[in-house]
Ligand code: HEC
């Protein structure tokens with residue numbers, strides 16, 4: 001049947017179109033036909049090949065993001081979780097890390113920018129904390145080396161948690177009796193375990209447990225039914241058009257810095273990594289974001305300016321790859337991106353009961 005159609009098309013091509021155009025179209029049909037035949041004859045082989053190819057591009061998402069320097073001991077994770085959810089680390093006792101990085105909402109708050117102390121907003125969007133410990137550095141512009149260093153920032157940031165000083169933070173922690181044994185267990189052998197650095201290390205240890213494996217990982221490890229045919233098709237498109245030149249590795253991004261508007265300029269007021277390095281060549285350069293859970297973490301870009309995932313994909317095609325993706329390609333890629341939604345371990349991410357304040361715990365300060 002396919003042969004008859006093909007011959008018919010060849011005849012039509014030869015009679016209706018000019019010679020070179022007909023050769024082009026016949027070649028196109030031949031390629032399309034042979035691809036269809038291969039696909040139906042060995043759908044399983046090609047899924048196997050796709051899974052293998054994907055494993056080599058993306059690698060394996062670890063179950064735990066500890067390193068030898070930064071262990072995720074049970075005691076540190078327990079303390080880190082407590083701190084992550086504790087609003088008393090903010091000036092008015094109303095904002096915790098979880099306010100902007102909601103762990104039951106894929107680690108984001110779903111807003112373009114996030115309200116901090118007294119409702120103030122910065123000009124960047126809250127990225128997810130899930131899987132973030134694997135990134136080459138932290139923040140959109142990579143200005144913190146790791147999650148431990150990063151965690152020390154927001155507490156003192158005047159428009160986020162707005163604590164006046166490290167000392168003020170330690171006064172609060174010391175005033176809450178339940179923290180003393182938690183710090184002592186998390187940092188055994190230290191005579192003064194309650195320090196600002198240790199707060200960052202404990203929160204970091206907790207964040208190193210925040211991984212969200214899902215169907216994509218099951219597919220890569222050989223469970224070929226974990227992705228639907230449409231999702232596999234989208235993955236192929238994602239690979240073929242070149243998204244993987246930037247979005248690769250276990251977090252599907254997060255490993256390199258790239259210019260937004262690499263091929264075609266993209267309007268944005270924020271100079272990006274230029275603010276960190278002062279190098280002209282770093283203008284509009286950003287850490288390539290992870291695409292894990294991307295269907296759940298909009299709005300998109302460093303400033304939260306793009307609402308819809310399909311628009312975002314088309315923008316990437318146009319500005320990062322210099323191509324107009326067809327609506328079918330965009331849809332296909334979005335279908336794959338939806339398969340990057342994973343699951344967190346609720347035993348780790350569940351909000352703990354607040355440790356009771358002590359008699360000396362400072363009062364909230366709304367000023
Ligand atoms: C008021 C909202 C807000 C609060 C509170 C907040 N963050 Fe963030 N967080 C942000 C924003 C916005 C960014 C991105 C800023 C940038 O890149 O310049 C960010 C970035 C991060 C990142 C970097 C992720 C990545 O992919 O680069 C991590 C990790 C993180 N925050 C963890 C925390 C922790 C831990 C706390 C509590 C100590 C916290 N945040 C408190 C808004 C907040």
Ligand code: HEC
Nearest residue numbers: 243246258260262286288289300301302312313316317320
């Ligand atoms: C040349 C590198 C590069 C290529 C190629 C590329 N991206 Fe990106 N991508 C980036 C950078 C850099 C950002 C972040 C820009 C910003 O926030 O201003 C980004 C952001 C995104 C975002 C938004 C992430 C978020 O959390 O807001 C999505 C979705 C995305 N890319 C998907 C894709 C898809 C799909 C393709 C292929 C069609 C692709 N990208 C190709 C570098 C690239």
